[in-house]
Amino acid sequence: MSSRDLILGRVRAALTDVPADDPPYERAVQRGYRHAHGERTLAETVDLLAENLADYRAIVHRTDEPGLPALLARLLAEHGTRSVLVPAGLPPHWLAASAAEQLQDRAEDTPRQLDRIASVVTGCAVAVAETGTLVLDGGPDQGRRRITLVPDHHICVVRVPEQVVSSVPQALGRLDPTRPLTWISGPSATSDIELDRVEGVHGPRRLEVILAG
Numbered sequence: 001m002s003s004r005d006l007i008l009g010r011v012r013a014a015l016t017d018v019p020a021d022d023p024p025y026e027r028a029v030q031r032g033y034r035h036a037h038g039e040r041t042l043a044e045t046v047d048l049l050a051e052n053l054a055d056y057r058a059i060v061h062r063t064d065e066p067g068l069p070a071l072l073a074r075l076l077a078e079h080g081t082r083s084v085l086v087p088a089g090l091p092p093h094w095l096a097a098s099a100a101e102q103l104q105d106r107a108e109d110t111p112r113q114l115d116r117i118a119s120v121v122t123g124c125a126v127a128v129a130e131t132g133t134l135v136l137d138g139g140p141d142q143g144r145r146r147i148t149l150v151p152d153h154h155i156c157v158v159r160v161p162e163q164v165v166s167s168v169p170q171a172l173g174r175l176d177p178t179r180p181l182t183w184i185s186g187p188s189a190t191s192d193i194e195l196d197r198v199e200g201v202h203g204p205r206r207l208e209v210i211l212a213g
Helices: 001-013 042-055 065-078 111-115 168-174
Strands: 059-063 083-086 101-106 118-124 126-127 132-136 155-158 180-186 190-193 197-199 208-213
Touching: 059 065, 065 118, 065 155, 065 208, 101 118, 126 168, 132 168, 132 208, 155 168
Parallel strands: 059 208, 083 101, 083 118, 118 155, 155 208
Antiparallel strands: 126 132, 132 180, 190 197
């Protein structure tokens, strides 16, 4: 018997005396939560997202879809990127204008090898305006979680308007809880006992977000 079987067996045993007419879990607690705070136009929602991203010290750029390849090429060149990590499902034309060597994520790559890569470019699953949060779910244009945590420079492309929501409840309604969700609010940062801020400890030191659309 596995540990999982043992735990589930104990749960079943603990529930044997629960009356059958008890309300199911999903109805036992009322969850009439507010899904957004106030009403905003699309433009106001995107502006709020940009404001909160910047408040977390992410660097925000805006472009239309045709201008995306040139902007990505410029940002990678300004960072001095010679090699960029690319998820398998990233649209090929996004990096068509960049001279950086494109490296595919491989299962055999070690954290030390990933640490030598200058930048990573990904898409996202959803972006939350009220909290300035990007959510990645391991989709084809995002790749595995580790590729966005080890390289020091992460460029994340948010498709506007389809990937922008106002609030966390709205984001949760779009996400699959069984997928590996990574919630990103600004570059990695922590503070020591003296409250000195240190960036880059648990993830990228530099986060750039492109609002494309």
